[in-house]
Amino acid sequence: MKKNIKGILVLTLTALICGALMYLVYSYYGGNI
Amino acid sequence: MKRIWNNITKENSVFVLLLGLCPALAVTTTFEKSYVMGICVLFVLLCSNIIISIIRKLVPELVKIPVFILIIGTFVTLVEIVLKNELPELYSVLNIYLPLITVNCIIFGRALEVASKENVGKSILDAIGTGLGFTLALMILGLTRELLGTNTLTIMSREGVAKLTGSSLVFGDIIPGFIPVNIMVKPAGAFLSLAFLLAFINYIKIRRKKHVSN
Numbered sequence: 001m002k003k004n005i006k007g008i009l010v011l012t013l014t015a016l017i018c019g020a021l022m023y024l025v026y027s028y029y030g031g032n033i
Numbered sequence: 034m035k036r037i038w039n040n041i042t043k044e045n046s047v048f049v050l051l052l053g054l055c056p057a058l059a060v061t062t063t064f065e066k067s068y069v070m071g072i073c074v075l076f077v078l079l080c081s082n083i084i085i086s087i088i089r090k091l092v093p094e095l096v097k098i099p100v101f102i103l104i105i106g107t108f109v110t111l112v113e114i115v116l117k118n119e120l121p122e123l124y125s126v127l128n129i130y131l132p133l134i135t136v137n138c139i140i141f142g143r144a145l146e147v148a149s150k151e152n153v154g155k156s157i158l159d160a161i162g163t164g165l166g167f168t169l170a171l172m173i174l175g176l177t178r179e180l181l182g183t184n185t186l187t188i189m190s191r192e193g194v195a196k197l198t199g200s201s202l203v204f205g206d207i208i209p210g211f212i213p214v215n216i217m218v219k220p221a222g223a224f225l226s227l228a229f230l231l232a233f234i235n236y237i238k239i240r241r242k243k244h245v246s247n
Contacts (some may be wrong), residue, residue: 007096014088014100018107025111029118 036155040162047170048234052138056130057171058223065187065194067175069123071168073116073131077108078140079160085148086156092149101144102135109135122192139163177226182217184208 046052056074061067081104092100113131116124124131134140143163148156179186187193188202195201216222 003093003095007093010092011096011099011103014103018103022107022110022114025114029114 036158037162037165040159041166041169045166045170046139046163047167047174048231052142053167054227055133056137057167057174058220058227060127060130061171061175061178061223061226062182062218063179063187063190064172064175065190066123066126067171068168069120069194070127070130071164071171073112074134074137074140074167075161075164076112077105077134078143078164079157080108081105081140081144082148082156082160083153085144086151086153089149097145097149101141101149105140105144106135120193120196123194139167173230174223174226177230178217178222180207181214181226182219182222183215184211184213 040046044050047054047057053074056070060070081101084104085101088100109132112134113124116127116131143159147159151159176186184205184207186204186207188204189195189198189200190203191201214222217226
């Protein structure tokens with residue numbers, strides 16, 4: 001159970017950081033994707 | 034340095050391991066497209082290897098693959114956004130093969146084999162070697178196909194890389210009097226070029242082995 005929770009946390013955190021990075025570049029170019 | 038040289042020559046991803054053949058065959062119709070695709074793959078490989086190597090001890094076995102794909106996909110998306118805004122014509126020409134970098138065997142394979150097991154330094158060296166080897170292979174293929182297929186050489190076209198550098202570099206009629214074989218820029222020509230290049234490389238390898246054993 002502990003391993004599953006750690007896995008889900010790591011996955012969620014990675015997704016949030018990746019999303020933030022993509023949003024940064026996306027907003028730098030004025031929302032043009 | 035030995036690791037980098039090994040990845041470029043003895044373990045070249047296209048000519049030796051035969052990985053990443055989809056973009057290698059599809060985008061190598063001109064020299065310019067070849068090295069631009071190679072640079073994109075090198076960038077994604079380097080960045081994803083660094084990040085995966087840093088977080089390798091924090092990621093449980095259970096979620097290793099989804100986390101790696103997330104990281105690789107993020108860098109591919111960044112490359113797409115930048116290319117679409119800086120070089121829109123080249124972006125539209127490379128089309129579907131840019132998002133396909135995410136599922137390129139080379140990148141995912143190196144992430145699982147090297148980045149998730151070795152430290153950051155070794156992962157960087159491995160990424161540089163593999164990426165340079167892939168770019169070199171694509172450039173050789175692109176040069177061969179463009180020369181034989183159109184008798185021209187596009188290093189920086191006006192709609193492509195010249196937008197960043199300011200000057201275009203396109204040469205026509207490289208081999209005087211040569212009638213270009215148009216099939217070389219078609220899919221069949223891609224397979225033909227790769228086959229002949231592979232045959233040549235294997236011939237060199239066999240000759241070298243014989244020389245060493247003598």
